[in-house]
Amino acid sequence: MASATTSAGAQSFLRSLAARYGNIAALQASDVSSVLTVDASSLSTSHLSSLFRHQHVALHVKNFLSPSASASFASQYSARAALEAKNWQVSTSRGLESSDVATIGTPGNVAASNPDPAEQQAYHDEVALTLASYRASPSPHPFSLLRLLLDDLSPHGCTLRKSPSSRLPYSPGLPRLTTGPTRYRSGFIHVDDLSPLDDARGTFSANVYLQQPAADAGFDGIPNPGGLRIWPLRYSKKDFYLNAPVLSALTSSDPEDQAVLRQSLEGPVDILPEAGDLVLLCVQRPHCVVGFREGQRVSLQSFLEVAEGQPCLIDS
Ligand SMILES: [Fe+2]
Secondary structure, three states: HHHHHHHHHHHHHHHHHHHHHOOOOHHOOOOOOOEEEEEEEHHHHHHHHHHHHEEEEEEEEEEEOOHHHHHHHHHHHHHHHHOOOOEEEEEHHHHHEEEEEEOOOOHHHHOOOOOHHHHHHHHHHHHHHHHHHHHOOOOOHHHHHHHHHHHHOOOEEEOOOEEOOOOOEOOOOEEEEEEOOOOOOOOOOOOOOOOOEEOEEEEEEEEEEEOOOOOOOOOOOOOOOEEEEEOOOOOOOHHHHHHHHHHHHOOOOOOHHHHHHHHHOOOOEEEOOOOOOOOEEOOOOOOEEEOOOOOEEEEEEEEEEEEEOEEEEEEO
């Protein structure tokens, strides 16, 4: 009871701070980042470096895969999803609900937080088999191509994240499948890492798009089905506390919090990736995937941890 009272008191204090000093529009206005679009054939270290220093909200790499390679991997993963895909549940005020996204394989953070050594070993055995299958793939696997690209072009190269205890690798990423109709029509706004932006480091995602829903598969009045929306936004620790009622909603799945975010955030940047494109973005900025009525979105997603002077770490 005492802690509930304390928590209610803290929330009331943060709400009164936000009412007096909060200003989300100013946090957005201070971030003038745009999307950098480059063809895969001309991608260079300077493009990656400017993304990693947060000078762009996203790096959209066109033609990373050929149309035939995208279609071939998309159909392989669609077929496997029927048997293997897992839907990770999200916590809301109504309890656990299924998210729009199903993955093939276990996310690295879920594996790392499992205290059972036997289950951790089983995860790493599964990853070893998957990596061997990528090396044996008759056409280069997109995750292998992504790792090569990041190793070649990142200032300090790229390596798979390894378990601190066993030194065995986590997977480089996971296939993600979303099938319409999606639960969130306009998309689920969130950040994957709530830390303030820091020019010397960051958490990024890399998505290789294998298949997108049709252009006319959107819900009424909501354009860009399956596209990405990113909100330029930059805040310090102090800004976070002055705007806590809105910014803390960025890690919440509650419909009420999503409504608060939609009302408060302005001026999103839209990206409509096509099959074969690669999009990298800093997941510390608010973002969402726009929902759709029908069809299936298939992508391969990795997370990247980038820090100045160190190799980029890739995992799922
Ligand atoms: Fe995300």
